[in-house]
Amino acid sequence: MQTAPTRSFTSKGERTRSKIVDTAASLMLLDGVAGTTIEGVCETAGVGKSQIYHYFDDKNELVRAVIELQAELVLNGQEPHLTNIRGWESWDAWRDFVVDIQRKSGCAGGCPLGSLASELTDGDDLTRMVLVRSFQRWERAFLEGVQQMKDLGLVRQDTDAALLATTLLAALQGGLLLCQTCKDVSPLETSLAGAIAYLRTFAESE
Amino acid sequence: MQTAPTRSFTSKGERTRSKIVDTAASLMLLDGVAGTTIEGVCETAGVGKSQIYHYFDDKNELVRAVIELQAELVLNGQEPHLTNIRGWESWDAWRDFVVDIQRKSGCAGGCPLGSLASELTDGDDLTRMVLVRSFQRWERAFLEGVQQMKDLGLVRQDTDAALLATTLLAALQGGLLLCQTCKDVSPLETSLAGAIAYLRTFAESE
Structure with missing residues (x-):
């Protein structure tokens, strides 16, 4: 679910707002x-400038809506993998899922969230915080995944789940x-294989 | 050493070219x-537009010179650490070196090469290849570091140095x-600690 806009609009208004955010993204x-x-967004979305300013105070607010949209898209795909861990095969399935998306897109664009972060984090702080919260949500999904491995008795109880969550997200x-x-x-396959192999070093010995 | 420009200039010309590249960077x-x-670079560097076009065919050529400069700066700092590995303490020293740079800069800018890569790799192929070569050089430094650990008898001889080099660079x-x-x-400290801890799982048992 996309974060609800702070103002409320009619359903036609919601559709127009969505079209603007999708186009900007x-x-x-x-x-x-x-x-x-903003002019480019108007032209491509086929909306007037006054319409954009009806929904967004300025470009920064539009950018934040784009970050929230991209976070939703990325996390809606990955969270179900990471928060329903049934064993080692679930980690491999997550890796294959991530690699497959890149393969299908011809490795274009990288991570939409990572690209936005790379460009924006030295800008305004409000925008940076939206990025931080998105990465934190992602890290929590990894944390939950590692915790489930503990609950399943597949990794040792003293495994540092927080360290592994950060390591997996960075990888x-x-x-x-x-x-x-x-x-x-x-390189993506190798990096993820390395991070999963590191997790495996915490495997509970049988 | 910065990659030599394809054309040769007088030493005054070299200084002007360097000033343009530094400013653009x-x-x-x-x-x-x-x-x-280009106008912004002219203004900040205090040079005329015709001077820039004397040194660079277009903005893309200037961008490639900026990538080469940033690769030199980043790698000149890290290569000596990674290619003179004397033991486990060398990896910790490299990690501290990297973390310290970020701490001193207030975590601004991230990796200059990573930021350029994130923005540019869906653009022209010639520019992308300059980025690829820079990352390959970096990966080779990691590879050499892991190889030295093998030579020192500190990690097992069957350690996959290529996998670890990619894992370390991605981390x-x-x-x-x-x-x-x-x-x-x-998060940087944790990610590097995780990657080094993974390398440690290949340690030769005593």
Whole structure:
């Protein structure tokens, strides 16, 4: 579910707002945030400038809506994998899921959230906090996954789940960046395989 | 050493070219590549537009020179750590070196090379290849470091150095992104600690 806008609109209004955010998200993924103008969004979405300012105070507010949309899209895909861990095969299934998305897209765009973070985090603090919260939610999903491995008795009870959650998220973000740069899924596969192999070193001995 | 420009210039010319690249690098780190214009570089560097076009065919060529400069700066710092491994303490020293740079900069900017990669890799292929080569050089430094651990008899001879090199580079890139986003070195420290701990699981038993 996308974070509800702070103001409420009619259902037609909601559709227009969504169209604006979707369009801005596509343009920002392609041209970066700095390379995307309100005028460009108007033109591509086929809406007037006054309409955009009816829904968003300024470009920063639109950018935050784009981050929330991308976080939803990324996490809606991955959370079900990470929070329903049934064993080691679940981690491999998550890895395959992530790698497959990149393979199908021709390794274009990297992580939409990572790209936005890379460009935006030295900008305004309100926007940065939306990014921080999105990464925290992602990290919690990993934490839950590692905790489930403990509950299943598959990793040792003294396993540092917080350390592993950060390690897994960083491996994913770094792997996606290398995958995007090299236009090759191999570095992503390797990075995720390495992070999962590290988790395996905490396996409860049988 | 910065990659030599393809054309040769007088020493005064070299200084002007360097000033242009340094200025462009600073602006691109701050405002992104898309947010940096040739006009902006002219203004900040105090040079005329015709001077820039004397040294660079177009903005893309200037961007490639900026990537090469940032790769030099990043790798000149890290390579000596990674290619002179004397034992486990060398890995910790490298981690401290990387974390310290971020702490001193207030976690601003992330990895200059990672940020450029995130923004540019869906653009022109020539520019992407300069990024790929820079990451490959970095990965080779990690590879050499792991190989030295083998030579020292500190990790097992069957250790997959290539897998570990990619894992370490991805952990670093992902950690830097999270550090930049959270304005906190902790995720970077954790990510690097995790990657080094993974390397330690290959330690030769005594």
